[in-house]
Every structure is written in structure tokens, then in C-alpha cells.
Amino acid sequence: MDSTSRSASRIVRLGALLAAGVVSVVAGQRVEAHEVAAHRATKSVTISSYAFRSPVVTVKRGTTVVWTNQDDAIHTVSFATVHGAPHDSSDLAHGSTFRHRFTALGVFHYHCAYHPFMHGTVKVTH
């Protein structure tokens, strides 16, 4: 093998490595774009007339759920204490919001600490 063909074969190998790298980078970007879209998703739940509307929401993992109290009465968004559930919202006055990004899969039940008949569920899926 002379020096010309040796360097030519090195160039071919480098080209193959670059091609493989480019393919994996493109695949990685696709996955990232998909994850970013899920992470930016939000779902709104309003609190009005002493009820969570809608009481049951199903969201993809990474979604942020935002509760807004439209009642004059104070309410809370208080979850059963399980892995992946948010901490208590504490008191929400009229117009206040509480938000939590759900990163764990599961079914999360919550209620209002002042009005136990007010309850809701967040189902987090793939």
C-alpha cells in the first residue's frame, strides 16, 4: 500500500464515522424536540362554584397542570401524599393559581382541604 491509498482509506473511515455521528445527532434532536414539546404542554383546571372543572384530566408526562380559583371562597389543591404528587397548594384566594409539572406516571387524587366534597384526579400517561 503506498502513502496515497493509505490516506485515502483513512478519509473513507473518517467519512463513515462522521456520517454515523450526524445520523445520531439528528435522531437525538428529534427526541429532544419531542420531549421539549411535552414539557411545555399545559393543562388548565378552573375552580368554580365549589368544583374542579374538569375534575378528571389525563395528561402526558411532563405536562404542567394549572389550577385557577375563580370562586370568592378560598380553596386548596391538596394531593394524597404519594410519590410524584405535588405538595399542598396552600390557600388559593380568588384569582390565584397553583401549578405543578407532572414528571411521574400515575393516577393522582386531590381534594380541597376546606371542602372535601371537591375532588379531582390527574392521570399521567406516556
Ligand SMILES: [Cu+2]
Ligand atoms: Cu374548597
